[in-house]
Amino acid sequence: QKEVEQDPGPLSVPEGAIVSLNCTYSNSAFQYFMWYRQYSRKGPELLMYTYSSGNKEDGRFTAQVDKSSKYISLFIRDSQPSDSATYLCAMSPNTGGFKTIFGAGTRLFVKA
């Protein structure tokens, strides 16, 4: 079993829809939770960064962490065609960024 599980998709939604992306994990030591967006042939771009449980909102993006269920989510409101990309969840314990573990990514397509 992988430490971080993420549905690879693809997920296809119409423009304006609310998108829900999720990851589950098994290591209870994870304290830092990130979401990255990766366009084709580009590097991952940091979208959201949260510590421990709770919600964080930034514009159209909301990240949720439920440590009791070992489950994290990213919501995208009013999705746009420019949101079409692969979304990677990532997490690490509080002992260093080199222990950051990534999910395999979910491919999202937003249709105009």
Place this chain on the structure above:
Amino acid sequence: DTGVSQDPRHKITKRGQNVTFRCDPISEHNRLYWYRQTLGQGPEFLTYFQNEAQLEKSRLLSDRFSAERPKGSFSTLEIQRTEQGDSAMYLCASSFDSNSPLHFGNGTRLTVT
């Protein structure tokens, strides 16, 4: 701040040749990381530096791989005697400290023929 810069963007080489990639991190970041990403997978950790010291290496980093970060600034990743299995995207990232998130460059895509 121009972000993390990697060069070249794409490298095509024949099996058995040596290749070297360069990474310039965000200037105020003292931690630098190398990751590898294959199609349909998330990035996998290879090695990291704090300033000029290489502090951790993954078991993925075989003896054919070597990384350096002279003077704690830019870093190079060299692969000797390349194999077809080395074909991947090699990503460099940097962070301000151990509890800061990673910021990635756009990677070097290696194709070994």
